[in-house]
Amino acid sequence: MVQKKISQAVIxxxxxxxxxxxxxxxxxxxxxxxxxxxxxMKVTASQIRQDLNNFGGFGQQGYGYNVQFLYDExxxxxxxxxxxxxxxxxxxxxxxxxxxxxNFEKRGFIIIGLFDVNPELIGKEVRRxxxxxxxxxxxxxxxxxxxxxxxxxxxxxxxxxADQVVRLGIHAIWxxxxxxxxxxxxxxxxxxxxxxxxxxLSYNIVKNKTQ
Numbered sequence: 596m597v598q599k600k601i602s603q604a605v606i607x608x609x610x611x612x613x614x615x616x617x618x619x620x621x622x623x624x625x626x627x628x629x630x631x632x633x634x635x636m637k638v639t640a641s642q643i644r645q646d647l648n649n650f651g652g653f654g655q656q657g658y659g660y661n662v663q664f665l666y667d668e669x670x671x672x673x674x675x676x677x678x679x680x681x682x683x684x685x686x687x688x689x690x691x692x693x694x695x696x697x698n699f700e701k702r703g704f705i706i707i708g709l710f711d712v713n714p715e716l717i718g719k720e721v722r723r724x725x726x727x728x729x730x731x732x733x734x735x736x737x738x739x740x741x742x743x744x745x746x747x748x749x750x751x752x753x754x755x756x757a758d759q760v761v762r763l764g765i766h767a768i769w770x771x772x773x774x775x776x777x778x779x780x781x782x783x784x785x786x787x788x789x790x791x792x793x794x795x796l797s798y799n800i801v802k803n804k805t806q
Contacts, residue, residue: 605646609673611636612646616666628659678703680740681769684756685747686711686726689771693745694721704743708735729756736763743767750774 615636619627629640636643647653647665650672654660670676681699683690686709693699694706709726711717716726727735735741744760746753746768753772760768767783770776776784 601649605649608638608646609669612643613666613669613673613675616662616669619662620666624662626659626661629654631659675703678705679742681706681743681745682708682710682732682735682741682760683745683747684710684729684732684753684760685745685749685771686713686716686721687747689747690745691721693747694724697722706745707739707741710735732759733763736760736765741765743769745769745771747771 615632629643632643633640644652644654647660650668653665653668667676681704683693683706686694690709690711694709699706706724709721709724710729710732711726712729717728719726742765744757744765744767746757748756750773753770753774754776757768757770757776757778761778761782766781768776768778768785770784770786771789773788773790775786778784
């Protein structure tokens with residue numbers, strides 16, 4: 596059976612649905628229509644239905660969506676019904692901030708090791724997560740199942756580190772480094788260029804002032 600290709604635009608909206616559904620559950624809401632959800636999310640009801648229909652729809656005519664069921668199903672689609680072990684390459688300010696963010700664990704993303712070359716950091720811990728030397732990555736991966744590598748390294752080191760972990764069997768990279776990685780097609784890369792986002796914000800500030 597040929598698997599239906601889902602657009603990246605739809606995939607990028609799924610975490611937002613998941614977040615709003617969590618809020619609804621916290622409010623004690625048991626069911627919601629696409630129209631009611633559209634008002635909360637400020638997107639059209641048609642867009643919501645089209646997005647969810649890519650995965651089977653989940654709604655019932657005249658009833659709407661069961662919030663708990665839809666929340667659980669989107670969680671499964673996003674792979675949040677399982678744990679993903681993570682290593683962070685770069686234990687500077689950004690790497691340590693990620694390690695301290697406990698909400699990752701609530702979503703099943705478990706940081707099990709940090710790596711750096713700074714001798715002042717090696718051997719220390721961040722929220723009980725050990726900081727290893729970069730030279731220890733290969734040995735670490737022999738004894739630990741790792742699903743995702745996070746890059747918070749300087750641009751000059753990030754590409755070499757990415758190539759190394761891919762060669763060692765990691766096929767998912769969360770990239771905070773200021774470069775676009777050239778990796779094999781079977782490696783999933785999610786780029787987070789914070790400066791790009793800030794420049795887009797700057798553009799919109801200027802645009803609003805000139806309107």
